[in-house]
Amino acid sequence: MNVKNSYTLADVALRAEVSEITVSRVLRNKASVAEKTRERVLAVVREMGYVPNRVAGTLASSGSNLIGVVLPSLSNIVFPDVLRGIHASLASSGYQPVVGVTDYDEDVEEQLVASLLSWQPAAMILSGLNHTAYTVEMLKRSGVRVAELMDIDATPLDIAVGMSHRQAGIDTALHLYRRGYRRFGYVGHDRSRDLRAARRYEGLRQGLAEVGLSLVGEIAADAPSSTMAGRELLGQLLARHRDLDAVVFSNDDMAVGGVFHCFAAGIRLREDLALFGFNGLDIGQALPQPLSTIRSNRFLIGKTAAEMILEVPEHPGVPTIRDTGYEIIEGATA
CATH class of the missing domain: 1.10.260.40 (lambda repressor-like DNA-binding domains)
Structure with missing residues (x-):
């Protein structure tokens, strides 16, 4: 590396x-x-x-206080929470984060990584473990510490900080099974771009298989997650499968939309239909019936990654994985 x-x-x-x-x-x-x-x-x-060196010809230390941060979104509250954690660790360190947003596009990530590396940053922080081959090669040759956040389901280039999304999917299935649910549905967003959502989906199916069950019905949008998509898709799913007793959503954005559909359709949450999300967003917990979900430790993920970079500026030669875990929130919708 x-x-x-x-x-x-x-x-x-x-x-x-x-x-x-x-x-x-x-x-x-x-x-x-x-x-x-x-x-x-x-x-x-x-x-x-x-990667061209845009610092060449200037003071050798001019780029040394920069840390490149590449995130998939800032409109999704998950990643501003991660960024707050990064900033909390860097605030008094003398390092400055420089942020780029990919909109879940690996080609855009590649362009941003090339641009940031050209300024010779002290380190790079990215989201996820999947990148283009060129991005991986650039990061390997850069010689700087690289932290990949949110996911620990594969071997990182250097540092990985986050949680196992596959295990979160398994635990979702087993938690709901233990609560008595047997006819499961799934509502999701574009898993081809959000690979962590894809791992949770795979984990959900694996968990159901472990107890002899499978998804009765599922539906997914060919688009990013949104509250409106969750509301519309749950309506479509229930029109096809009226006997579901639990629906798992790809995240809380989608699940909150599902809650709104149930309010409008007169469906009693938990009594008629259980809904379960992922992320533990405040909006889900502020509902009249707090959303049942999994809370990821987003602030801690960002803070821990930046701390690890500051503590050991040089790559130790072997990948390091830090599991920040997650918490099942029982809520009142499942």
């Missing part, structure tokens, strides 16, 4: 068989380069994991 990016513009130019000026023009997206040449240079750049 700790292989410092020693490639220079000259190395790229040599391998691509062009001049350094041509490489510079390609990286600055100048139009005066033939398309075939541009493609060849970019292929070499990706192959080498090369």
